[in-house]
Structures are given as structure tokens and as C-alpha cells.
Amino acid sequence: MHSVTILALDGVIPFDMAAPMQVFDRTRLPDGRHPYRVRLCAERPEVHADGGFTLRVERGLEALADADTVVVPGRTEGSPPPSPAVLAALREAAGTGTRIASVCVGAFVLAEAGLLDGLRATTHWVAAGLLARSFPEVDVRPDVLYVDNGRILTSAGAAAALDMCLHMIRSDLGSAVAADAARMSVMPLEREGGQAQFIVHEHPPVPRGSDLEPLLDWIGDNLAHEVTLGAMAARAGMSERTFSRRFREQTGTTPLQWLLRARVRRAQYLLENSDHTVERIAQQAGFGSPTAFRERFRKVVGTTPHAYRSTFSGRRAVPAAGG
Template sequence: MHSVAILALDQVVPFDLAAPMQVFDWARLPDGRRPYRVRVCAESPEVLGDGLVLRVDRGLDALADADTIIVPGRAPGAGPTPEPVLAALRRAAAAGTRIASVCAGALVLAETGLLDGLRATTHWMAAADLARRHPRVEVEPDVLYVDNGQILTSAGAAAALDMCLHMIRRDLGSAVAADAARMCVMPLEREGGQAQFIVHEQPPVPRGSTLEPVLEWIEDNLAGEITLAAMAARCGMSERTFSRRFREQTGTTPLQWLLRARVRRAQYLLENSDRPIERIARQAGFGSPTAFRERFRRVVGTTPQAYRAAFHGRAALAGARS
């Protein structure tokens, strides 16, 4: 089981602490098992938060046993990070532990020196301060999160949800991450900002919606030709009425939904098969490999080949982990 240690420092921001706790705790393997064990740790048993007091039963020794460490942000004016905490984070990084910060938690990571020479992000209000205090850090204030491999940083606490889902996807594949996203009632990645190897989950449709049957039909027939007229006909509507109802219930157009569904199908095939790119393009319903590559890069932010190199075999690994 993958161990996640969330570090609680004095003046911790409660949402920064709770968001990753909830996302990792909601993750489930296909057989229902929990892939992550989430623990909160601190330098002392009692931590002062923003308007609350946390009682923590794990000390800094938990960082040495963790596979992933999450560093939440602290309230403005919290002061320097205690040296024992910085030393524990440095030791964990030297041992190869994955470390991620939430919001202003990037300032804590910067104090350790672990961000020197790396790209990083933080809350837009703290970005200038991070750049001023740590000039060796390449600050990118306009993205949701930055993944440097072992070290990750996210913007505000809401962006931490995107980052955590990205880590789950890296660890266990798209199906597990998509399920966790549904539990969070959020897309697997929001539009805009950074699009690093992430599937763009469709907007949720309320259960019982009049669109459910046609959306199931789309998913079942992605390899074939699907027109707006055919979608509207299956709902017994004119194309104009269908388009209006579709946008009202999903927030997007039928064409955009269809293209996203085809990209998601391609991502699944890239992760779980060795089929040639040209065959995957056909099975996902793209007219040509060129059209497939262009759309895939636009939605996912990378090429199908690079995506396969990053994620191939992760779904199989998810089923094998205990």
C-alpha cells in the first residue's frame, strides 16, 4: 500500500490539508481495495491552524516511511519553517520520496532548497514573494500545477485536487483517477493552465437526464461516423433544440463532447494495448492519424507516443498492487 504523509505545520491552511486527504482516501482499485494509506504528521502533537487546533498522533518520523509527502500551505506571517522539518524533508527527498506542495506550501519546499533550478508554482498572491525570496526557483504563476517528476507544486487548494488526481493517474492509471474524480464531483482536469498527460473528463450529467441514452450510444459507437443529425434523431429533437439542451445539461457542445470521448478512448487504448497509433486512431473514431495526433495534442498537451511512454502499463499495475 502506498503511504501518503501530509505534513501539518503551525498556521496550516485547513483546506490545503483536507483536500489531498480526501482525494487520496477516495481512490479505489478495481477490486475495491484502497491503494493509499493517508496519515497526518507534525513536529509536535498539537498544531495551531487557521481558527482550529489539530491533535496529531504521528511525528516527523512518518516522513521517512512515506512514499509521498504532501506539504500544505501556511497562513501569511506564519514565520520560518522549523529546521527539523526542513531537514526531514531533505532526507526524504534524498531517499527518493515524492514530495508535493499545496498552494503556499511551495515556500516551505523552497526553504529546503529542493526547488532550486526547478519550475514551480504557488498561489498567484504568493508567486512574487516566492520568486523574490528564492531566485533560483523558476516560478510559473499561471499554471495549475507543475510536475518535475519527484517534486510537484500546485497553485491554490483547488488546483491541489488536479495535482493529486494527476499523481493517482501516474501511479495507477486513468480508470482509478477518473473514479476518484467522480467521487470529488469534479473533472479529472479542469480546462486551461497546464495540460500534462491528463485525460479531460467530461462534465457530469445528472442521473435521469434525457441525454443519458444518447451519451451511452456515443460511447458505444465511437469508431463509427457520428453526426449531429444522428445524435438529435436519437433524442427525437431537431438539431437546434438538441444542441441547446445539450449545452444546458453539459456545459459544452455535442461535437466537443464527442471529441473528448474519442480522446479518452484513445488514452485507454494507449495505456492498455500495444496497438499501432494508426489503428488506435481508427478505433477511437478519428478520420486519419494526422487528425488524431493534432486533436490529441490539443486536448492532452502531448503526443500519443509520449503519452504511451509515460502511462503504458499503469492500469495493469493498478490491478496487481496490494
């Protein structure tokens, strides 16, 4: 029997902890046997969980020593950092070959323990930038559902953690058992780790008070029209080279990248809040053609315009060929 241990820390998010426990606990072999033994452990007997309640935990950190898989769930913002004892226990478990996986911002705990150094990792897209800045030795991938480095795995949000758990079950026991576990969890089995997270892109940064502010407002008002680098530089009264350098200094990105993000954000808004066809939205957001719109939208957002609308719009999606 494979031992799966959930490591609970103060500020733990209940769903981030419960979802992996349930998917492993509900897994069955063809003969009905339970292949996983799921346990909960913590540094102290009581853990303060998000939502204002306390969990009583029977096992301490010694449970990590004989675990086959350790799952570190997400925690709320402002939770105390993991103690040296927790970090040492995780490092010791990893050193003996234990598989260790994190849910959402649980990746920060793995990074603090040094388990992600030199590895690819992901977390919820909202926290990906902070993870990258805090741990520059980690190769943060903000646009995937989960990352499997062999013995160290990280996942994005809580739903992506279920994809990661099903991936581990499939690796352990094969696709048939994993497919049955997916059905028990009412989940699709084939969402691969490389599938992008649905990232809601905020409006591109506009540095208020900068000399570029009028130009950026003008770009935002003219997204439906062709806006070239030369036109932007001319409007700013600079050469293209000087303008590009000044733009990057003040916005942290290039003029054309800023323009693409602005167009994608406009398209996202229209997909969520209008019944316009993909063809019309492509024109309104300034992509030139529906084909270019679909390609660039998918590259930035990670899915098609039609799939995005189906997921995020309360309106009935308007069918569009290839959308």
C-alpha cells in the same frame, strides 16, 4: 499500499490539508481495495491551525522517512517559519526518492528546504512574485495549475491541488482509477497542469506623483481609441527611445505592455459587470477586432472571454461565436 503523509505545520490551512487527504482516502481500485494509506504528521503533537483551533497529531517527523508521498499544505501569512528539523526531514525524504508535493503557498516550505532549486514551480498567483523574489534560483511559473518535476510537485491554490493529486493518482494507478477518484471528488479529470490560473489582473501600476501620471490617466481615458507608442511619446514631449526608457524606470514595464494590461483589465471589468457582447467589449477596450481581443485576452488571462465571463460574472453570459 502507497503511503501518503500530510505534513502539518503551525498556521496550516484546513482545506489545503483536508482536500488531499480526502481525494487519496476515497480512491479505490476496481476490486474495491484502498491503494493509499493517508496519515497526518507534524513536528509536535499539537498544531495550531488557521481558524483558531488546535489539531492533535499522533505521528512525528519520523513518518516522513517511510512515506511514499509527502504533501505540504498551505499556511497562513505570518505563520512561524518551518524549523530546521522540518526542513532537514524534507530534504532527507527527498534524498531517498520520496515524492513531495506542495499545496498553494506550501511551495515556500519546499523552497526554504532547497528542494525547488533549479526547478520550475508554482504557487497561488498572489504569492508568486514573493516566491520569485525570495528564491531567485526557483523558476516560478505563476500562470499554471501545477508543475510536476518528477519527484517534486507544486500546485497553485487549493482547487489546483486537487488537480495535482488526481494527476499523481493517474501516474500511480492509471486513468480509470483517477477518473473514479475525480468523480468521488466531483472534479473533472482533464484539467492539465499547464492550464493557466484565473488571475485577476489589478489596474496597471500608476506611479503617483511621477511626471508620467497625467499621460497614464490620459491612456486610461482613451483605451477605446488607437494609442501608439509615438502618440504616447509625443504627448510626454520625449523621443520614443527616451520615453520608453523613462516609462520602464517608473512603471517596471514597457508602454505597450502597460497598455495591454490596461485593456485586459477594462475587458475583465466589462465581462464581469455588463451584458455587452464580446464584439462590443473588444471595441470598448481598444483591441481593434474580436479576433485580436480573443487571442490577446487568452494569452494574458489564460482562458477565453466567454469562459471568463461564465466563471466570474453573476449575469447570464451573452453567447458569442468563438468567445
